[in-house]
Amino acid sequence: xxxxxxxxxxxxxFFHSLLDEYQLDKTQIVFKNFGGKDNLFNISHTHYxxxxxxxxxxxxxxxxxxxDADNETDPNxxxxxxxxxxxxxxxxxxxxxxxxxDYHIMCDTNQEGNLESFLLAVLDDNQKECIQKFRDCYKYTxxxxxxxxxxxKQKKYPFDFSHENFNTLKQKLQDLxx
Amino acid sequence: MSEHFIKNIEIKNFKCFENFTAxxxxxxxxxxxxxxxxxxxxxxxVYVNVYxxxxxxxxxxxxxxxxxxxxxxxxxxxxLLEKGKYYISKEIEKKVIAFNKAxxxxxxxxxxxxxxxxxxxxxxxxxxxxYFLGNxxxxxxxxxxxxxxxxxxxxxxxxxxxxxxxxxxIKSFRIINSxxxxxxxxxxxxxxxxxxxxxxxxxxxxLFSLFICKNSYLFIDEIDNGIHYTNLDKLWEIILTxxxxxxxxxxxxxxxxxxxxxxxxxxKKLEDEEITFIELGRNKNNDVKAITMNFERxxxxxxxxxxxxxx
Numbered sequence: 093x094x095x096x097x098x099x100x101x102x103x104x105x106f107f108h109s110l111l112d113e114y115q116l117d118k119t120q121i122v123f124k125n126f127g128g129k130d131n132l133f134n135i136s137h138t139h140y141x142x143x144x145x146x147x148x149x150x151x152x153x154x155x156x157x158x159x160d161a162d163n164e165t166d167p168n169x170x171x172x173x174x175x176x177x178x179x180x181x182x183x184x185x186x187x188x189x190x191x192x193x194d195y196h197i198m199c200d201t202n203q204e205g206n207l208e209s210f211l212l213a214v215l216d217d218n219q220k221e222c223i224q225k226f227r228d229c230y231k232y233t234x235x236x237x238x239x240x241x242x243x244x245k246q247k248k249y250p251f252d253f254s255h256e257n258f259n260t261l262k263q264k265l266q267d268l269x270x
Numbered sequence: 271m272s273e274h275f276i277k278n279i280e281i282k283n284f285k286c287f288e289n290f291t292a293x294x295x296x297x298x299x300x301x302x303x304x305x306x307x308x309x310x311x312x313x314x315x316v317y318v319n320v321y322x323x324x325x326x327x328x329x330x331x332x333x334x335x336x337x338x339x340x341x342x343x344x345x346x347x348x349x350l351l352e353k354g355k356y357y358i359s360k361e362i363e364k365k366v367i368a369f370n371k372a373x374x375x376x377x378x379x380x381x382x383x384x385x386x387x388x389x390x391x392x393x394x395x396x397x398x399x400x401y402f403l404g405n406x407x408x409x410x411x412x413x414x415x416x417x418x419x420x421x422x423x424x425x426x427x428x429x430x431x432x433x434x435x436x437x438x439x440i441k442s443f444r445i446i447n448s449x450x451x452x453x454x455x456x457x458x459x460x461x462x463x464x465x466x467x468x469x470x471x472x473x474x475x476x477l478f479s480l481f482i483c484k485n486s487y488l489f490i491d492e493i494d495n496g497i498h499y500t501n502l503d504k505l506w507e508i509i510l511t512x513x514x515x516x517x518x519x520x521x522x523x524x525x526x527x528x529x530x531x532x533x534x535x536x537x538k539k540l541e542d543e544e545i546t547f548i549e550l551g552r553n554k555n556n557d558v559k560a561i562t563m564n565f566e567r568x569x570x571x572x573x574x575x576x577x578x579x580x581x
Contacts, residue, residue, distance in 0.1 A: 093577070093581050104574065118575075119577045120577070121576075122571075122574075122576045122577070123574040123575070123576055124574070125570075125574055138566075138567075142567055145561055146561060148559075149551060149553060149559035149560065149561050150551065150552065150553025150554055150559055150581070151549075151551055151559075151561060151581045
């Protein structure tokens with residue numbers, strides 16, 4: 093079996109939909125919801141102890157870690173694409189699990205943001221323009237998370253899963269099963 | 271956790287286990303895994319280990335119980351008719367002898383098995399009662415013996431109440447002329463419980479055993495066999511509640527996801543954290559390995575809809 097490690101509930105829902113779309117066998121995947129990026133970056137987290145037990149028993153054979161890039165402007169040192177990537181590599185080294193481990197960082201095309209930014213970035217041009225107009229019209233900053241959850245979450249992922257932005261992630265998911 | 275509870279086990283040269291360890295057991299332990307991974311064998315090893323705890327019984331009797339239980343009942347009847355009881359005893363003895371060199375170590379005792387002549391001829395009935403409810407249905411004799419003890423404990427009305435939990439139409443349970451029978455709310459006629467289905471029979475067997483195995487152990491193979499999924503929560507509620515009251519350590523096996531989900535759900539409802547789920551699987555070298563999940567981990571795995579029925 094393989095494991096997908098992610099930050100929270102919205103990742104869980106998204107990956108279940110995506111795996112269905114790619115017809116990958118979800119029963120062969122162990123999903124680990126860490127409840128936040130900082131938890132996922134904490135190698136003392138209980139989930140990592142359990143994963144180590146599973147690896148020793150021969151249950152888990154590959155791991156894919158998923159985190160949001162977030163924004164560099166955030167005061168937390170592990171925010172932003174580069175800092176997140178550096179921390180992921182550090183985590184993989186520190187864990188020292190003797191199985192293949194890979195990661196994927198969720199972001200928009202400017203390597204910023206989160207899962208919601210990634211999803212908004214694959215909308216068609218009309219939809220993007222519509223959201224932009226709404227944002228221009230509104231006095232305050234609207235986060236991608238808010239925009240996505242307000243306009244699209246109930247639509248059961250009205251996205252084109254064959255969009256090229258999905259390619260890297262699709263490949264990484266397929267590699268888990270190879 | 272009680273002093274007599276098994277907390278860990280090491281199994282060597284026993285059935286599919288060459289060098290196997292598992293630890294972190296709770297008061298109630300549900301075991302899952304794919305076919306032929308060794309779920310029942312694991313439970314049998316624990317049974318053999320605890321069998322002689324605080325008693326003079328030898329493990330050969332426990333091995334004889336599990337060998338007997340694995341026989342298909344139809345084949346056994348044919349053998350009895352064709353070859354007789356002595357032949358069967360000898361066959362069982364041969365199989366028991368084959369366990370020589372089995373080594374089963376737990377926190378309560380170390381069983382380094384070696385068969386001795388006449389081991390199977392003496393059974394000390396004064397020891398702690400440890401029941402192994404195997405895949406074959408409990409016999410009427412065993413149920414009658416259990417019911418006698420229920421009466422001694424003055425628990426027959428409590429048993430009636432608990433049976434009503436599963437089927438509210440049932441009024442009472444009695445053993446009449448060695449036959450287990452139930453009657454219904456608006457009818458005084460007693461019906462043979464075999465006529466009412468395997469599920470009820472299994473449920474009653476588990477219920478009796480929980481009371482009889484006070485301060486001891488209970489082993490239940492394929493616990494959900496014959497039990498409708500809508501009754502699983504009720505069954506687990508009874509097992510968790512009574513095992514706690516009676517201080518019984520329970521080991522049970524299942525293949526069913528519904529059964530595991532029900533187990534986790536009821537444990538959460540009762541806030542009973544003295545439970546574990548033991549998942550068995552094989553590593554790349556084909557060795558059997560165990561992952562013992564405590565209450566918290568089991569809840570997490572179920573919430574994330576992860577597969578826990580083996581790998």
